[in-house]
Amino acid sequence: MSTDTLAKTDERIKSESLATKLMKRPELGAIGGVILVTIFFLITADRSMFTLSGIMNFMTPAAQLGILGIAAAMLMIGGEFDLSIGSMVAFAGMIFGVFTVNMGLPLILAIPLTIAFAAVLGAANGLIVIRTGLPSFIVTLAGLFVLRGASLVGLKIFTGGATQLRGVREAVASDFLTPIFSGDAFGFLFDWLAKAGVIDAFKSGAPKVPGVPVEIIWFILFALIATWVLLRTPFGNWIFATGGDALAAENSGVPVRRVKIMLFMLTATAAALVAIITVIDAGSTDARRGFMKEFEAIITAVIGGCLLTGGYGSAIGAFFGAILFGMVTIGLTYTRFDQDWFQVFLGAMLLIAVLFNNAIRKRVTGER
Amino acid sequence: MSHPIIHMENISKHFGNVIALNGVTFDVRPGECHCLLGDNGAGKSTFIKTMSGVHKPTGGSITFEGRPMSFDSPRDAMEAGIATVFQDLAMIPLMSVTRNFFMGREPTKGRGLFKRFDIDTANDITRAEMRRMGINLRSPEQAVGTLSGGERQTVAIARAVYFGAKVLILDEPTSALGVRQTSNVLATIDRVRSQGIGVVFISHNVRHALAVGDRFTVLNRGQTLGTATKGEITATELQDLMAGGQELAVLEGSLGGTV
Ligand SMILES: Nc1ncnc2c1ncn2[C@@H]1O[C@H](COP(=O)(O)OP(=O)(O)OP(=O)(O)O)[C@@H](O)[C@H]1O
Ligand SMILES: [Mg+2]
Numbered sequence: 001m002s003t004d005t006l007a008k009t010d011e012r013i014k015s016e017s018l019a020t021k022l023m024k025r026p027e028l029g030a031i032g033g034v035i036l037v038t039i040f041f042l043i044t045a046d047r048s049m050f051t052l053s054g055i056m057n058f059m060t061p062a063a064q065l066g067i068l069g070i071a072a073a074m075l076m077i078g079g080e081f082d083l084s085i086g087s088m089v090a091f092a093g094m095i096f097g098v099f100t101v102n103m104g105l106p107l108i109l110a111i112p113l114t115i116a117f118a119a120v121l122g123a124a125n126g127l128i129v130i131r132t133g134l135p136s137f138i139v140t141l142a143g144l145f146v147l148r149g150a151s152l153v154g155l156k157i158f159t160g161g162a163t164q165l166r167g168v169r170e171a172v173a174s175d176f177l178t179p180i181f182s183g184d185a186f187g188f189l190f191d192w193l194a195k196a197g198v199i200d201a202f203k204s205g206a207p208k209v210p211g212v213p214v215e216i217i218w219f220i221l222f223a224l225i226a227t228w229v230l231l232r233t234p235f236g237n238w239i240f241a242t243g244g245d246a247l248a249a250e251n252s253g254v255p256v257r258r259v260k261i262m263l264f265m266l267t268a269t270a271a272a273l274v275a276i277i278t279v280i281d282a283g284s285t286d287a288r289r290g291f292m293k294e295f296e297a298i299i300t301a302v303i304g305g306c307l308l309t310g311g312y313g314s315a316i317g318a319f320f321g322a323i324l325f326g327m328v329t330i331g332l333t334y335t336r337f338d339q340d341w342f343q344v345f346l347g348a349m350l351l352i353a354v355l356f357n358n359a360i361r362k363r364v365t366g367e368r
Numbered sequence: 369m370s371h372p373i374i375h376m377e378n379i380s381k382h383f384g385n386v387i388a389l390n391g392v393t394f395d396v397r398p399g400e401c402h403c404l405l406g407d408n409g410a411g412k413s414t415f416i417k418t419m420s421g422v423h424k425p426t427g428g429s430i431t432f433e434g435r436p437m438s439f440d441s442p443r444d445a446m447e448a449g450i451a452t453v454f455q456d457l458a459m460i461p462l463m464s465v466t467r468n469f470f471m472g473r474e475p476t477k478g479r480g481l482f483k484r485f486d487i488d489t490a491n492d493i494t495r496a497e498m499r500r501m502g503i504n505l506r507s508p509e510q511a512v513g514t515l516s517g518g519e520r521q522t523v524a525i526a527r528a529v530y531f532g533a534k535v536l537i538l539d540e541p542t543s544a545l546g547v548r549q550t551s552n553v554l555a556t557i558d559r560v561r562s563q564g565i566g567v568v569f570i571s572h573n574v575r576h577a578l579a580v581g582d583r584f585t586v587l588n589r590g591q592t593l594g595t596a597t598k599g600e601i602t603a604t605e606l607q608d609l610m611a612g613g614q615e616l617a618v619l620e621g622s623l624g625g626t627v
Contacts, residue, residue: 232484234474237463241471244460251442251458253472312462365461365513 024364026305027317029356033303033324033349041327045334052199052209054334056216062326063219064274066319068293069300070226071270073318075263076301077230079243079310080129080136082122082264084143085297088271089278089290090151092118096276097165097285098158100172107177115272121147122268126261136264144294152287169283182280184211215277219319222270226315239263243310299346300325303353307361324349371434372397373534373566374419374450379428380590381414388414390590391428396535396566401557403577404570405610406587412570415587416537419568420452421445433534451528452537459520461513465505466494468512469527497526501556518549522556529560536560537568542576554580574606586610 041049048054068085075082095117099110125143129136152163159165172178184190187210193199194207201207230236241249242259250256271290279285302308303324304317328346332339372395381389389411396402406412417423419430421439430437432448439445442452459468470490477486494508501522512520521541528536538557542550557580561567571577577584578598585595586609593609 228484232487234476234485237467237471237474237485240463240467241460244462245458248458248460249471251454253443253446307462311460361462364511 024360026312026314026357026360027320028305028360029353030304030317030320030324033353034320034327037324037327037331041331041334044337045331049331049334056209056213058326058330059216059323060213060326061329062322063213063215064278065293065296065300065325066219066322067215067222067270067274068267068297069304069318069322069325070222070315071267072294072297073301073304073306073313073315073321074226074230074239075267076298076306076308077243077310077313078239078260078263079246080260080263081140081298082125082143082267083137083140083294083298084125084147085267085271086290086293086295087144087147087151088118088121088268089275089293090285090287091121091147091154092268092272092275093279093285093289094151094154094158094165094287096272096279097168098154101165101167102158104171107172107175107181111177111181111276114276115269118268118272119265122265123261125268126264129264130257130260140294148287151289155285155287164284164286166284168279168285172280178280179214181214181277183214185214185217187211215274218273218277219322223315223319230315235259240311243312245311296325299350302357303349305353305357305360307357308354312357312361312364321353370397370399372431373433374437375431376415376419377429377431379415379418379425379430381411381418381423382426388590389418389425392587392590392592394585394592394595396568398534398566399561399564400582401561401567401569401580403581403584404568404587405572405574405577405584405606407572407610410587410610411590412587413539416452416539416568416570419445419535420450420537449532449534450537451531451533451535452539453521453524453528453541454539459512459524462511464509465498465512465515465523466490466508469494469497469508469523469530473531493530497530498523501526501559502552516549518545518552521545521549521553525553525556525560529563529565533565535566535568537570539570540572541569542571542573550576572610574603574610577606578603 049058068089072082072085092114096110096114099105099113100107105113121143125136125140128134128139132139155163155165190199190207190209190211194201195205199207199209230239238249238254238256238259241252241254242256246256274293275285275289278289300321301313301318302321304314304319304321306313306317325346328349329342332342332345375395377393379389379392379394380387392411392415394402394404394415404412404415414423418425421442421444424438424440430439437448439448439450445452460471463471466487475486475489475493476483477489478484491508495505498505498508503519503522512523515523525536525538525541541553545553554576557567557569561580569577569581582598583595584598584601584606586593586606588610596606
């Protein structure tokens with residue numbers, strides 16, 4: 001078996017069709033889900049859902065959730081959970097509010113400091129998980145309560161008794177970095193398109209949709225970078241290896257501990273980024289910010305194809321998972337269905353996703 | 369005869385009051401397959417773990433390429449050129465063959481922020497190395513979970529060889545395999561040996577050992593019972609040594625020589 005084998009090998013590659021290859025991709029379920037849900041809403045929802053403003057309407061919450069979901073997906077591929085993300089949004093929001101309002105720091109200081117603060121807390125999560133060997137589920141569940149409580153107490157301390165810290169928008173209004181973290185991007189383009197009559201405009205000539213909300217840009221960028229890191233860098237390979245089998249990875253020279261700590265830092269900083277964007281947008285912060293987001297982020301990751309056992313998943317999957325989530329949440333308001341069906345939808349989607357992922361995993365490993 | 373790559377002299381290892389090894393002497397020369405035989409609990413795994421840096425020996429000395437050596441971690445031993453393929457293989461079923469092959473040692477291209485995993489090169493190398501071991505992959509991107517036990521074993525061996533092993537330790541690579549896969553692994557051992565690598569082959573199975581081994585060392589209750597060269601010893605004699613001599617003779621009668 002040496003000379004004639006080349007031809008034989010090639011022939012066997014071809015026997016795996018594009019369709020079977022696609023069937024093995026983790027993001028398949030989420031993309032299929034988006035298509036199905038789009039069809040569903042095309043039939044049941046008001047037409048305005050799929051106009052430009054309707055799309056921005058569901059993409060904005062999808063983007064905010066998606067930034068968390070992609071980070072959660074990477075951590076999950078690395079074999080761990082972070083249940084403290086939602087509380088981290090509240091906590092980082094408070095820290096950010098204190099930096100900008102109470103201390104009057106410019107964004108160029110306030111943002112890196114907030115991110116660094118969150119990263120340190122994320123590293124602490126990671127260190128505790130690694131040092132104790134406890135499941136991250138429990139360790140970060142503790143974080144969920146600690147950070148939520150600390151946000152509440154902290155807000156009272158810094159506002160002198162209130163649970164809401166106001167005045168963020170005023171504090172950052174004239175900052176040169178504000179447009180990167182709030183408002184709409186590509187305004188000039190939308191103005192131009194409105195003038196050209198391509199998109200809807202008000203009578204004054206201003207476009208009805210003034211631009212792309214910046215979080216959507218962040219969301220897309222993050223999805224692209226995360227995908228690149230996962231699939232095209234050594235670090236990405238280490239993430240899959242760490243989640244696939246930490247001991248085997250360690251024995252092969254993968255710095256498993258470093259990988260895990262960095263992933264916990266990533267989820268925490270993603271939470272801080274979402275906090276910064278939403279706090280500037282709202283102009284204030286309170287202790288309920290990010291409530292339940294840890295579960296929504298995990299659901300996003302699972303719909304996106306992550307296995308709960310780690311070692312398998314995709315950032316692009318989580319990207320579509322978040323869009324699916326946004327569509328279902330917002331889309332129901334465009335239909336005549338009771339909006340409260342949303343949770344039923346979500347639970348069903350989660351269940352279907354888990355079953356689907358399980359089937360895909362069996363396909364990939366050739367289990368029967 | 370060439371000098372041994374690694375020489376282990378009078379190694380002992382105690383776990384608390386358990387004496388797992390009690391004076392084992394063993395060496396590996398380049399281009400040979402040295403079989404380590406022994407019954408369950410004889411101390412084979414413990415012994416190779418002292419060789420691969422997992423355990424520190426309680427007593428005895430290790431000479432690596434003529435110099436006294438003491439490994440502090442498996443990583444140390446790996447860097448010196450001692451690769452171990454454990455029974456559980458250290459492979460990740462959900463990852464592709466290529467990703468497993470290069471796990472922890474990924475080739476990169478580009479620099480700075482754009483330094484990236486050179487997947488194409490990695491795929492090419494994996495395919496070529498596997499072909500050298502006599503296995504044609506359908507695709508280097510197929511998941512390791514889809515490979516057979518023997519093929520996985522070969523990936524682990526190919527990886528060790530590619531990353532410059534001088535000594536390759538295989539802990540019972542054939543014990544879970546079928547007939548055809550066993551012969552594949554044995555053929556792979558032969559290929560590796562012909563590249564000048566010293567192979568340590570651990571087995572229960574005398575026939576597998578005799579098929580590829582150049583020398584045979586039998587361990588019994590933590591001690592070496594001696595080393596024999598190919599042709600000096602028969603299967604029955606090895607079998608008897610492994611079982612500690614006497615009991616097997618009795619068994620042999622009732623089992624009609626089937627062991
Ligand atoms: N970490 C340990 N602590 C205590 N005793 C140990 C430890 N490791 C091995 N032993 C003991 O040392 C002896 C030799 O074990 P070892 O695993 O080396 O046997 P083996 O020859 O590899 O057997 P097998 O063929 O079943 O794999 C056994 O009696 C075992 O109980
Ligand atoms: Mg053993």
